[in-house]
Amino acid sequence: MNDKARMHTITVLVENKPGVLARVSGLFARRGFNIESLAVSITDDPSVSRMTIVVSGDDSTLDQINRQTNKLIDVIKVVDYSEVPRIERELALIKVDAENQRRAEIMQIVDIFHAKIIDISETSFTIEVTGNTDKVDAIERLLTPFGIREVVRTGKIAMARGAVTAASGV
Amino acid sequence: MERMNGANALVQSLIDQGVEIVFGIPGGVMIPIYDALYERPKLRNMLMRHEQGAAHAADGYSRATGKVGVCFATSGPGATNLVTGLATAYMDSIPMLAVTGQVKTTSLGKDAFQEADIVGVTMPITKHNYLLKDVADLPRTVAEALYVARTGRPGPVLIDVPADVSFAMTNYEPPGPVSPRSYKVWNEIDESALDDVARLIAEAQRPVLYVGGGVITSGASEVLTKLSEKTHILVTTTLMGKGAIPETHPHSLGMLGMHGTAYANKAVHECDLLIAVGARFDDRVTGKLAAFARKAKVIHIDIDPAEMGKTVQPDVAIVGDCKQVLEKLLDIIAPREETDWNKQIMQWRNEFPLHCPADEERLMPQCVIGKVWEMTKGEAIVVTDVGQHQMWTALFYKVTKPRRFLSSGGLGTMGYGFPASIGAQVGCPDMPVFAICGDGGFQMTLQELAPAVEHKLPIKIILLNNGYLGMVRQWQELFWNGRYSGVDISVQPDFVKLAEAYDAIGIRVDNLRDVEGALKRAMEVNDRPTIIDFRISREENVFPMIPAGQSIEEMMVNRPR
Numbered sequence: 001m002n003d004k005a006r007m008h009t010i011t012v013l014v015e016n017k018p019g020v021l022a023r024v025s026g027l028f029a030r031r032g033f034n035i036e037s038l039a040v041s042i043t044d045d046p047s048v049s050r051m052t053i054v055v056s057g058d059d060s061t062l063d064q065i066n067r068q069t070n071k072l073i074d075v076i077k078v079v080d081y082s083e084v085p086r087i088e089r090e091l092a093l094i095k096v097d098a099e100n101q102r103r104a105e106i107m108q109i110v111d112i113f114h115a116k117i118i119d120i121s122e123t124s125f126t127i128e129v130t131g132n133t134d135k136v137d138a139i140e141r142l143l144t145p146f147g148i149r150e151v152v153r154t155g156k157i158a159m160a161r162g163a164v165t166a167a168s169g170v
Numbered sequence: 171m172e173r174m175n176g177a178n179a180l181v182q183s184l185i186d187q188g189v190e191i192v193f194g195i196p197g198g199v200m201i202p203i204y205d206a207l208y209e210r211p212k213l214r215n216m217l218m219r220h221e222q223g224a225a226h227a228a229d230g231y232s233r234a235t236g237k238v239g240v241c242f243a244t245s246g247p248g249a250t251n252l253v254t255g256l257a258t259a260y261m262d263s264i265p266m267l268a269v270t271g272q273v274k275t276t277s278l279g280k281d282a283f284q285e286a287d288i289v290g291v292t293m294p295i296t297k298h299n300y301l302l303k304d305v306a307d308l309p310r311t312v313a314e315a316l317y318v319a320r321t322g323r324p325g326p327v328l329i330d331v332p333a334d335v336s337f338a339m340t341n342y343e344p345p346g347p348v349s350p351r352s353y354k355v356w357n358e359i360d361e362s363a364l365d366d367v368a369r370l371i372a373e374a375q376r377p378v379l380y381v382g383g384g385v386i387t388s389g390a391s392e393v394l395t396k397l398s399e400k401t402h403i404l405v406t407t408t409l410m411g412k413g414a415i416p417e418t419h420p421h422s423l424g425m426l427g428m429h430g431t432a433y434a435n436k437a438v439h440e441c442d443l444l445i446a447v448g449a450r451f452d453d454r455v456t457g458k459l460a461a462f463a464r465k466a467k468v469i470h471i472d473i474d475p476a477e478m479g480k481t482v483q484p485d486v487a488i489v490g491d492c493k494q495v496l497e498k499l500l501d502i503i504a505p506r507e508e509t510d511w512n513k514q515i516m517q518w519r520n521e522f523p524l525h526c527p528a529d530e531e532r533l534m535p536q537c538v539i540g541k542v543w544e545m546t547k548g549e550a551i552v553v554t555d556v557g558q559h560q561m562w563t564a565l566f567y568k569v570t571k572p573r574r575f576l577s578s579g580g581l582g583t584m585g586y587g588f589p590a591s592i593g594a595q596v597g598c599p600d601m602p603v604f605a606i607c608g609d610g611g612f613q614m615t616l617q618e619l620a621p622a623v624e625h626k627l628p629i630k631i632i633l634l635n636n637g638y639l640g641m642v643r644q645w646q647e648l649f650w651n652g653r654y655s656g657v658d659i660s661v662q663p664d665f666v667k668l669a670e671a672y673d674a675i676g677i678r679v680d681n682l683r684d685v686e687g688a689l690k691r692a693m694e695v696n697d698r699p700t701i702i703d704f705r706i707s708r709e710e711n712v713f714p715m716i717p718a719g720q721s722i723e724e725m726m727v728n729r730p731r
Contacts, residue, residue: 018301060483064479070475071475073352
């Protein structure tokens, strides 16, 4: 057991019913588990929703999170991705000041990060970037000097590498 | 298949699931459901006087019978009045079903009259809950709710029924077996862990069994007693575990923890192997965690995987039904003989015995409980409220069978005892039922005297009356320099007259000589409740006591001088 707090990515498959998000988030709040990010949507099976939750805590906290979450009646499965080879992605939209004389510079950064400019006005760009958390952090940092007006991030989603799935067991 | 409205389908579903009685109170949106009760008298209704009483009565019914108690309440305030009862049942893992009325689905979220989001409110204090929006889901939801309530680690479940769902017509058909895909009941037992347990027990010099309510729930008392007899491992129980082994058995050490017996706590403190069965290392048991059983390896057996490592990291964890696990263990375990360790514990028992303080002048509560025990031969169902009298009962009433001692352990709900005793008496009509209460807690829910009289329930209410919120007073005496703030409740009704006002029987006792006669008289009453107002010594304390968050080194066996 590691008693150092670190980030963990867990996936929770739940019944796609009203109130399920409240049950999961309420449990986390009540038991003092810190949610860093949370992404929810339905899956290929419309009766199942998938939550990807990034939490911080030591190993015993994570163990409790898994066990307590599993106890919720609407939770079908909890998968801890912390030790699993995985792909993680998050998407961010960044609205940044883009006066004429600085546009080229910003476009260069966008290119390097394989990001996209998806909206443009006389004074701003809106940039879409996809990648792991580090990459999104990095482009955000590099764009800061230009004047960031607004940032929205989806929170992380994750999938195991290879043929295995969350439902089949990673 | 039969055509009926949702309210009738609800009542019929409960009947088809084997429910015989509900405790409840109607209200606007519950009228269709109460009308269905009128139509279907097979489901008896016990009309309570406050919804909290209904919830506690359902809980007491569950605890005494092992079946699932059911309560009804209307929307808004009716539903919120259930909250304390649901939380009480949740903390003690008691199966229960609450059905609440709700405003019609089209009014939900509009702040309609008597609307409260009871599903939202009770999410953290129920095992699961449902907002029933479609009448077609009704029979399956009722079946599923009862299934969830009683299986695995049991708990209360709530179904919220909007008024328009009660009115909607449906083709009622009893549902087949239910097993929601997302609900996991643990039923495989890790065999290799069982071998580890057997090995640890064989190697241990100083083992102790620490047993909680899980053993009562799973019906494992007999196998636990056999295991203790085969291995000569002595047993201490939590408050919830009282009755798991007969407390008259030479292997029983009584209760452990804050107000546990000195010898049980010493045994746990000195043991080298602690075998926790159906218990959860509550802070009232462990005190200071770092000092708790620190010389011991820990085996933890419980049906709830989330209990493993929640408070104490076990050396061996077995998730499973206590009865199944203990049965397997009994088969593979090697017999052990009595050892010096057993003698050592017996020596502690002789050194620090429990005793009723003898006093000619004052009425000692311990002696009252001792007398109740003597006169019932430990065979009654004893339901306590919460406070000093609860701990005196835990210490001095030796419970001989499971489901004969009912008490709010986890939540510590004052006001629980008397309404819970109603549920117990209704569930076990042929058993003597004693509600042991303090004057504080009894006054929180005494309105339920009316239904107890109405239904001729011969409950014996043992009121240990000291005119104080006694447990708080005790703490103020011991840890707050005797500054008695907000604890004197000596302005109170005349409980004898109060009993008479309800057409119950009231007896007052203020000295030891009269205790036996009063109890005898109460035990002869068979058609109404009796309140015996025992005017006990006002400032008597519960000892032994380990102050909160401390270790056995700080144990007080008597009042400090």
